Structure formats: structure tokens, C-alpha cells
Amino acid sequence: MGIFAGVDIGSSYTKAVLINQAKKVLSSCVLNTGADFERVSKRAVSKVISQAKVSAVSSIPIFSTGVGRNLCPKANPMTEISCLARGSFHYLGRAHVVVDIGGQDNKVVAVGAAGSQVSFKMNRKCAAGTGAFLEEIARRLDIPLKKMESMARHSPDKVDIGSYCTVFTCTEIVHHIREGKKAPAILRGCYESVVKRILEMDPLEGEIVLAGGVIANHPIVTEIFQEKLGRSPFVPDGPQLLGALGAALMSLENSYVRT
Amino acid sequence: MTQTRLARSTQKLKTLMKDYYQELDEASRSHSRKVAWCTSAGPVEILTAMGFAVYFPENHGALLGARRLATPLIGKANAQGYSPDICSYLTSDIGAYLGNETALGAAYGVRGIPKPDVLVYNTSQCREVQDWFSFYAREFKVPSLGVFSPWKITELSRANIADVAGQLKDLAVQLSRVSGSPLDPERLKETVRLSSQASNLWKHFLETAKRKPSPITFFDATIHMAPIVVMRGGQRACDYYRDLVKETEDLIVSGAPAVAGERLRFYWEGMPNWGKLRFFSDLFENLKACVVASTYCLSWVFEELDCDNPFESLAQANLRVFINRDERYKEDYLAGITRDYQIDAILFHEAKTCPYNTNTRFGLPQRLQAERSIASAVLYGDLCDLRCFSEEQSRTVVEALAEQIMAGRRV
Numbered sequence: 084m085g086i087f088a089g090v091d092i093g094s095s096y097t098k099a100v101l102i103n104q105a106k107k108v109l110s111s112c113v114l115n116t117g118a119d120f121e122r123v124s125k126r127a128v129s130k131v132i133s134q135a136k137v138s139a140v141s142s143i144p145i146f147s148t149g150v151g152r153n154l155c156p157k158a159n160p161m162t163e164i165s166c167l168a169r170g171s172f173h174y175l176g177r178a179h180v181v182v183d184i185g186g187q188d189n190k191v192v193a194v195g196a197a198g199s200q201v202s203f204k205m206n207r208k209c210a211a212g213t214g215a216f217l218e219e220i221a222r223r224l225d226i227p228l229k230k231m232e233s234m235a236r237h238s239p240d241k242v243d244i245g246s247y248c249t250v251f252t253c254t255e256i257v258h259h260i261r262e263g264k265k266a267p268a269i270l271r272g273c274y275e276s277v278v279k280r281i282l283e284m285d286p287l288e289g290e291i292v293l294a295g296g297v298i299a300n301h302p303i304v305t306e307i308f309q310e311k312l313g314r315s316p317f318v319p320d321g322p323q324l325l326g327a328l329g330a331a332l333m334s335l336e337n338s339y340v341r342t
Numbered sequence: 343m344t345q346t347r348l349a350r351s352t353q354k355l356k357t358l359m360k361d362y363y364q365e366l367d368e369a370s371r372s373h374s375r376k377v378a379w380c381t382s383a384g385p386v387e388i389l390t391a392m393g394f395a396v397y398f399p400e401n402h403g404a405l406l407g408a409r410r411l412a413t414p415l416i417g418k419a420n421a422q423g424y425s426p427d428i429c430s431y432l433t434s435d436i437g438a439y440l441g442n443e444t445a446l447g448a449a450y451g452v453r454g455i456p457k458p459d460v461l462v463y464n465t466s467q468c469r470e471v472q473d474w475f476s477f478y479a480r481e482f483k484v485p486s487l488g489v490f491s492p493w494k495i496t497e498l499s500r501a502n503i504a505d506v507a508g509q510l511k512d513l514a515v516q517l518s519r520v521s522g523s524p525l526d527p528e529r530l531k532e533t534v535r536l537s538s539q540a541s542n543l544w545k546h547f548l549e550t551a552k553r554k555p556s557p558i559t560f561f562d563a564t565i566h567m568a569p570i571v572v573m574r575g576g577q578r579a580c581d582y583y584r585d586l587v588k589e590t591e592d593l594i595v596s597g598a599p600a601v602a603g604e605r606l607r608f609y610w611e612g613m614p615n616w617g618k619l620r621f622f623s624d625l626f627e628n629l630k631a632c633v634v635a636s637t638y639c640l641s642w643v644f645e646e647l648d649c650d651n652p653f654e655s656l657a658q659a660n661l662r663v664f665i666n667r668d669e670r671y672k673e674d675y676l677a678g679i680t681r682d683y684q685i686d687a688i689l690f691h692e693a694k695t696c697p698y699n700t701n702t703r704f705g706l707p708q709r710l711q712a713e714r715s716i717a718s719a720v721l722y723g724d725l726c727d728l729r730c731f732s733e734e735q736s737r738t739v740v741e742a743l744a745e746q747i748m749a750g751r752r753v
Contacts, residue, residue: 150734150738161745162742163738164738165742165746200745200746202711203719204720205739207722208722208730208732208735
């Protein structure tokens with residue numbers, strides 16, 4: 084049975100997924116990307132192969148995606164946008180909109196009933212509302228990134244963050260601290276602002292799939308989406324792996340090779 | 343890029359532009375002719391007919407952008423109170439003036455920008471030119487004269503045309519006080535005739551891209567458009583474009599496409615990103631995609647020009663330009679172009695500092711998608727300010743759009 088790999092070399096993390104011909108996920112991994120895209124992509128592929136304990140390594144077809152997609156050896160590069168559409172359609176099998184909140188950019192992709200990508204949007208040259216934004220806020224408030232979520236979740240109140248710029252948000256936070264607001268309320272406001280930035284990109288009509296590292300590591304963001312949209316978004320297993328899964332599926336189908 | 347394919351014309355263009363700038367330099371230094379600074383929307387024909395040597399600061403802004411000199415110069419203008427949010431042609435040009443720098447020296451061997459005797463602008467393509475020229479009016483203590491065009495017109499009315507034609511006639515009277523002699527109506531007719539001829543040849547050149555595969559790209563057009571901007575109304579522009587059309591037709595006969603294996607055809611909406619033309623040209627070529635047409639280059643096709651009716655036809659030419667029209671007109675225009683040039687998708691360039699030449703801000707791409715099934719994507723950037731641009735994001739947007747179209751063909 085054939086084995087197929089997808090590698091998503093993102094700005095913060097590199098993700099890899101290995102699937103078989105039945106589209107079953109055999110293994111996956113998430114690594115820090117660092118500064119060497121080629122090296123991390125090789126490490127990610129080796130890791131999923133080793134985890135799945137498969138042989139005939141050299142013959143595994145690979146599709147790569149993410150910012151480092153062109154630097155993954157022996158791989159066919161595809162954009163994250165196409166891979167997200169493919170990965171999310173695998174789960175839903177009908178028309179929907181997939182929202183990916185990544186380390187440095189956000190994407191909204193409309194997927195048609197037959198799985199084709201209808202349109203897409205990306206954020207501007209600004210990391211507000213992305214994983215980098217949350218990392219900056221954690222640094223600014225001197226709170227470990229992993230503690231952010233539980234602090235925000237238990238906050239009885241929240242502050243309103245109006246700025247659409249990370250730097251301006253930090254200025255706003257100084258104002259809230261001076262006003263006596265507590266860190267949990269500020270954090271809750273920051274999470275809400277992540278969702279607001281997405282809702283400013285697109286009206287998010289129809290079924291919504293959420294993906295990306297922010298969704299994987301900060302489940303509160305999904306809850307806020309649910310509150311704002313008035314309906315439940317679908318979150319796949321391993322939302323951070325959705326692009327890599329889409330790449331692996333493309334590898335299997337080899338439906339479009341850019342040569 | 344593909345300059346080598348149009349090598350004869352590219353070589354002629356270098357000489358032509360060098361001569362043009364050296365004549366301006368000579369006029370400025372020797373005072374042999376009065377120098378007028380003019381906006382790209384004109385009214386260059388009136389100035390040419392009155393014997394002015396005409397200089398275009400917008401061309402200087404584009405040159406600063408193309409040579410990647412603009413970004414640090416923009417900061418100099420910002421420091422003097424000219425916001426980073428206003429036109430970066432303006433801020434890079436004023437920044438260059440403040441720093442006593444110019445791109446003209448390295449490009450054309452002249453010592454500096456020509457000193458103006460008068461500044462003339464038209465607001466039909468941009469409303470910030472008035473403030474741009476008022477800076478130089480204060481610096482050089484020369485008059486700044488404006489033609490104010492009604493904006494975002496749906497249907498052009500007789501009153502609109504009469505309004506602008508009247509302003510152009512008044513302008514000619516004011517200019518005669520600078521030039522020392524009145525406008526000769528016969529010279530104006532001849533200038534408009536030549537301008538019309540150059541415009542028709544320019545149109546012919548651009549329309550060769552309707553062929554599939556296209557013999558030219560948007561990037562070729564941005565290189566060869568300089569004479570239609572700065573020399574229309576003179577014989578040289580006509581001669582140049584006649585030769586360029588011939589050379590392009592030779593390319594068609596020889597069967598040499600602009601992009602080998604062309605499989606995707608895009609339309610560029612909005613301003614060029616002057617400092618990234620090479621990046622985009624290479625990106626499209628790698629995808630076997632050809633940007634076959636653009637609003638920007640088509641904006642210098644002035645089909646209304648009529649030498650028997652010079653003022654009214656100049657008014658019409660200025661008012662009818664795409665950028666001066668309402669959203670409904672723009673939708674119809676883009677739908678027509680998409681059909682005529684067999685375009686797969688539109689790339690909207692959202693230029694941070696150029697709201698007037700940016701058409702993503704009032705839902706136009708979404709309406710084209712929803713009502714006319716025209717696919718598009720938005721590229722964020724700027725005409726000159728490279729601080730507003732991300733290569734990586736732009737690459738992803740273009741590649742994702744290419745993948746979307748190719749995947750759609752297989753369904």
C-alpha cells in the first residue's frame with residue numbers, strides 16, 4: 084500500500100503528516116521551524132516515517148506547503164491556501180469556509196460543494212490577530228504563553244481591544260493597566276480581538292472550519308468564534324496539521340503538479 | 343522580464359527619453375523655453391501647443407520607485423509633515439527635492455530636475471496633485487494652475503464637458519501670461535491630432551495582447567509607456583509607437599509568445615509596484631502566467647481626442663478615464679476587458695498610498711465574483727513605498743490564485 088507525505092513549513096512551526104492510500108493518518112509531528120527550512124522539512128519527514136515504522140522511504144511522494152514550501156527537498160510545492168481547502172474538504176465533504184490562524188498570517192478560504200477552492204483572502208502585511216500577536220502580548224504582560232488561556236478563561240470580565248495593530252494594542256494595554264484592569268481581563272480582550280480581526284476579513288457565511296496553531300493551542304478562540312457567529316465551527320483533529328494533511332492528500336491524488 | 347524581445351524599441355526608448363530630459367535640462371538652464379510641470383492626466387497638449395517644455399513629476403516618482411530609491415526619500419518628506427499615508431509619488435519626489443537628489447542624473451545624464459515657470463495639474467486621475475504642486479509653487483514662487491474635474495461620474499453630461507472645456511480655455515489664457523503669447527488654435531489642433539495618433543498606436547500595441555498567447559506583458563507595457571505619458575502631442579511619440587507596433591507584429595509573425603507555454607492570463611488592476619516589477623515578472627513567468635492587460639496602461643488610450651474639437655475632446659478624454667468613473671462603470675469595464683482579453687482572473691493591487699487608483703475598497707472584487715463570476719485576489723503593496731509590501735505574502739497570493747484556476751479547469 085502506498086504511503087504519502089505532506090509537510091507544512093510555517094513561519095513558527097513545521098508540521099508533517101503521513102497517510103496511506105486509504106487516506107488514514109499514520110503519523111504526524113510538529114517541530115519548531117527555526118531558520119533552516121530545508122533542514123526542518125527533512126527532519127519532519129524523517130520523524131513521521133520513523134513514527135509510522137514504514138520502509139521504502141526514498142519513494143514516498145511528498146507535497147510541501149507553507150512559507151518554506153519551495154525549500155523542501157524532493158517535494159511538489161503547493162500554497163497553504165490550496166492545501167487548507169483540500170484538508171478541510173476531507174473532513175466536511177461539502178461547501179464551507181476554512182479559517183486558518185497561523186503564526187504570522189491569517190487565511191480565509193471559501194471551498195465549493197465539490198471541494199474546489201472558490202476564493203480566498205489573506206491578512207495584510209501585518210501580524211495583528213495572528214499567533215505572533217498573542218506571543219507579543221504574553222511577552223508584554225510577562226505571562227507564559229501556556230498560561231494565557233486558563234487566565235483568560237477564568238476572567239469574570241474583559242477589556243475592549245480596538246486597535247488593529249499589535250504595537251498599538253500594546254499601547255492600549257498600558258492604558259488598561261493604568262486604569263487598574265487585571266491581566267486576565269486584558270488577555271480575554273486580546274483573544275476577542277483575534278476573532279474580530281478575522282470577522283473584519285470576511286463575513287464567514289455557511290459552515291466554518293477552524294485551523295492553525297492558534298486554534299490548536301488556544302481553544303478559547305473557538306469558543307469566542309461560536310459566541311460571535313451564533314453557531315459551532317468545526318474543528319478537525321489536530322487543527323494545526325490541516326495544511327500538512329491537505330498536502331499529503333494532494334500527494335496521494337497528485338491532482339495538480341506545478342511544473 | 344522581456345525587454346530583449348522588444349530590443350529595437352527598448353534601445354530607441356533609451357535614446358528618446360535621454361533626448362527628452364536633456365532638452366528639458368537645456369530649456370531650464372538656458373531659459374530658451376519656458377518650463378511647465380504637468381500631471382500625467384494633462385493638459386499636456388495645451389502646454390505643448392504653447393511652446394512649453396513639459397516635465398512630469400509623476401514620471402520622476404515612478405523612476406524613483408523603479409530604481410528602488412524611493413523608500414528612504416519618502417522618510418525625508420514624512421519628516422517635513424508629508425504623511426506616510428499620502429501618495430508615495432508625491433513623498434518620494436518631494437523627499438528627493440529636499441535631499442537634493444534625483445533619479446534623472448543616473449538615468450539620463452542631466453544635472454537635476456528642470457526649474458518650473460509654471461505648474462499645471464488636472465485632478466481627474468488624482469486629487470493629491472494639487473497639494474503636491476502647491477509645495478513646489480511655494481518653493482519656486484511660480485503659479486500653480488489647476489483643472490478641477492468632476493469625480494466618479496456615471497454618465498458624462500454636456501455640462502461636465504462644458505465645465506472642463508471652459509476651465510481648459512481659461513487655463514490657456516492664464517498660461518499666455520507666462521508664455522508671453524496666446525495659444526495658437528491651429529497649433530493646438532495639430533498637437534491634439536498628434537496626441538490622438540500616438541494614443542491610437544499605443545492602443546494598437548496594447549491590444550496585441552488580446553492574442554493567445556500574448557506577444558507582450560503588462561511589464562513590457564510599463565516600460566514602453568513613457569512616451570505616451572510625457573511626449574504625446576509630438577511627432578516623436580507617434581514615430582516611436584509606429585515602430586513599436588511594427589516590432590510587436592513581427593513578434594507575432596515569428597510566433598514568439600511573451601511567456602513561454604502561456605497557460606494563465608491575468609489582468610493587473612491598480613498602480614504598478616515600481617520597485618517590484620522584476621519580482622512579479624519572474625513570478626508570473628515561472629507560473630507560465632501572462633499579465634496581458636492593466637487598467638494603468640490602458641488609461642493612456644484617449645479615443646475621444648478630436649483635432650476639430652480640441653477643448654471639448656480634451657475635456658472628454660480627461661473625464662472618461664477609468665479612475666474618474668463610478669463603481670458601476672468600473673464593473674462593466676472590467677467585465678468587458680476580462681472577456682475581450684480572455685482573462686482568467688484579476689489581480690487587484692491595493693496600493694497603500696494611492697486610494698484613487700485602488701479599487702478594492704468599496705467591494706468591487708466581491709461584486710465581480712458574486713455577480714459576474716470573475717475570480718480575483720488582492721495584492722497589498724504600494725507604487726513606491728516598499729515598506730508596505732511583502733514578497734512572501736504576494737507570492738502566496740499569486741500562486742494560490744494560479745492553483746485555484748488550474749484546479750477549476752480540471753473539475
